[in-house]
Amino acid sequence: MFSAILTLHLLGVVVWVGGMFFAHMALRPAAIEVLEPPQRLPLMKRTLDRFFPWVWVAIVLILASGYGILLGILGTQAGIHVHIMHAIALIMVAVFCYIYFLPYKQMGRALRDGDLPGAGAQLVIIRRMIGINLVLGLATTIIGTAKPF
Template identity: 40%
Template sequence: MLFNALKLLHVLSIIVWVGGMAFAHFFLRPAVQQLAPPERVRLMHAVLQRFLAAVGVAVVVALTSGLAMIGMVSIGGGFSMPRDWLFMSAVGLVMMALYAYLYLSQLSRLDAAVAAGDWPAGGQALARIRAIVGVNLLLGTAIVVVVLLW
């Protein structure tokens, strides 16, 4: 029962993370392109602050639940982690590192641009964020594909 609860938390956290990236990348960003730069940058800033805070929680939940499940399965020795779990773990850690870089470095650049009313700098920060989100979306999608088909 505990393992299933951990798996549920793990999957729900990934849905928030990967689903949110897909929504932002394919639906939100194209829709806000019709706005003037000040409105577009302010709106995306507000959305990203909320979304990245939620992703921070999702990262902690995914990491904690994943490690707990590995720990539960490995109790008693003789455990060899399946290939799809290894792939998920390795790529998930890369995604977490990219998230940390985005949150700790790129979001502060966007914060500064919005505070200064520097819309070109805000657009540049958003472009860097979009690129990182695009990579993470590809990695997250690859994890889902590998885990479901391998």
């Protein structure tokens, strides 16, 4: 049972952190090189439209499996590294909720209204916040595998 829960946990992490890495480090820089804002902004919005539902699924998997592991298997024997990962995960969820409910929604409205500068400004915020979450996700992955505490 533990291996199934851990597998779901890791799949959620791979989807979320891997997706952020791809979008932040590969897709966006490539889009900037070959597309002008009138083409790039809708591409990035459509990419996020497809990625964000998967992030919601990943969040559910990560939190549900994480609590399952913590409460059902580790209980009071969880190391400090587990509590640090838990805290970082909650911060990451809060950052994602901010992205999703504010700049992402505002970017969609701006694109719908033909306001490319407004959409671009929201994408800058999204990019920065995804960058923060990417660093947090990578740090959590390192903490989870190295158990340094």
